[in-house]
Amino acid sequence: MIEITDLTKIYRMGDVEVRALDGVTLNIAKGEFLGIMGASGSGKTTLLHMLGLLDIPSSGGIVIDGTDISRLNDYEKSMFRLYKLGYVFQDYALVPDLTVMENVSLTAMLRKDRTERQYHEASIDILKKIGLLDRQDHLPRELSGGQQQRVSIARAMVNKPDILFADEPCANLDSENSRMVLDLFREINEEMKQTIVMVSHEDWHKDYFHRIVRLRDGKVTSDDSKIAASS
């Protein structure tokens, strides 16, 4: 599903060169719940941004579902993100002026293969799934952190993306809400065979992942899929 070959990202800060990613090679299969773990500054978020088409690698290649993403122009990248990917951010990143329903259905409204009725139904379905249908007319600021993150997940899932990316989705949540969010990811993964790539630095999150890739200084230090069997 995702083929990453010798991926490198170099940031230049004046005369200093920082290798955020250093020759990462990785394959991610369909239906996997992959955790990318590592200490702060290890390059995990950078890797996620490359996979989510939010940043451009310095070298190396990424092929998602047979599409070499380096060949896409800005508009094609937007469409790729819209049709193929879902993204959950650490700070929820909901549009503050839109209600829960509007936030969730925003990207679905843009899809040319969805009628108004279809995206409305899809939004209702996903809000039911995350248990926030009764809050559909609320604004994000009227929700708790955990609820906002669930809305963010609903927004990412409403288009039934091929891959769901989550960038430390529990970083701003207490353990109870974190567990709720992780349970939701697990449920989505198991019930819908949703491919999920999640970045985390919390060690206890590893119990939820099928496979864990650990990074240090931009390099893959371990790629362990044994946990999948035990979970």
Add this chain to the structure above:
Amino acid sequence: MGKKELKVAFLLALRSLQRGSRSSVLLTILIIGMCFTNMIFLPGLFNGIGQSITKQVVDYEIGNVLVSPKTGDQYVSDLSATLDLINGMPGVERATPHFSKGATLKYRQRMLGVTVRAIKPNDEKLVSPLYTKMVAGSYLGEDDTGEVIIGKPVAGDASVREEDEFQSSLGGVRVGDSITIDYGNGYVKDYRVKGIYYTGWSSADSAVYVSYTDMALADPRALDNADYVTVKTRPGYSEKFVKDELIQYGVSQKVQTTADLLAKSMGRALQSFAIINMVSLIVGIIITTVVLFIVITIKTINSRRQIGILKAIGVDQEVIMHSYGFQVIIMAVLGILFGLVLTLLMAAYLAANPIVTPEWSATLYLTPMDLIQNSLILFAASIVAGYVPAYQVSREDIQSAMRA
């Protein structure tokens, strides 16, 4: 951009205006409205002054077309034949002659130099609204002799002392009083004041009117001569058409339209008005453009992270750009509507309370075309001012935007 993209852009714009900072939205709408008013008020007022002067000149001085003596002649001669010829032309409502003579008025101890205008009262009625401007007494009859109508400033006010008067007068003449007119040619006659009028046009209000019959007694040249003949055109006929007809059908005097005469006498003033109007328009456009540019720039800078997020979840940059564009469009439309209401309210107020001077009384003269033209100019300026910062920010790469 498809329908769905526009719909999402409009939703984002609408919600941002509805749920964002209302005070900044209201302030922006207020500023656009004020700019619209500023753009249209001064030109409207100048047009109003121009219209007022033109109307007064047409009503009390030259009519729509003026027939005056050709070069070298003192009078329009062979008056009866000339009037018959003019009155028979298509497009002519009526022609009426004027014969003026300088004279001194005497009333009790007061003496006042004025112009005595001789008119044919019945014809004058069809050309000038003077007869509707009587504030006391009545208008002249066709063959009145020994009777005069005088302007209110000439009659004066008995309660104002002579040394306090703004304009010299006879010190409080009333209808029925007798005044003496000394024509300076040895002809002196007492007249009964038949009426007092007030037109608001100082040249007319500073004169006195007698009948042509009466003037012929004072100056026999008035029998078949005139200083000039004023012509009123019929509705639907242009002044130019009537002028051309008069020349074509043998009126051998000088024939000029109001436009011809005003272009000469007011050309420079109108040019100055046009320059001031242009400056006012440009200032209005610049203020609106700068204000909207700043408002949208601040909005977009404050929303850089959100713009990055929207792009990250698959919203194309054009949708984001148009969402800001729609915000500007909505604010511009509301601002222009507010400006229109404000302008029309001021126009209504000035129509009821015109700015009055001795020469003119000005109202706000606006045509639908003025309103449409200014609305479109302001709208276009708003679009440019809004789209430029929106375009710049929406093009920023996602990483930079999200880090903001």
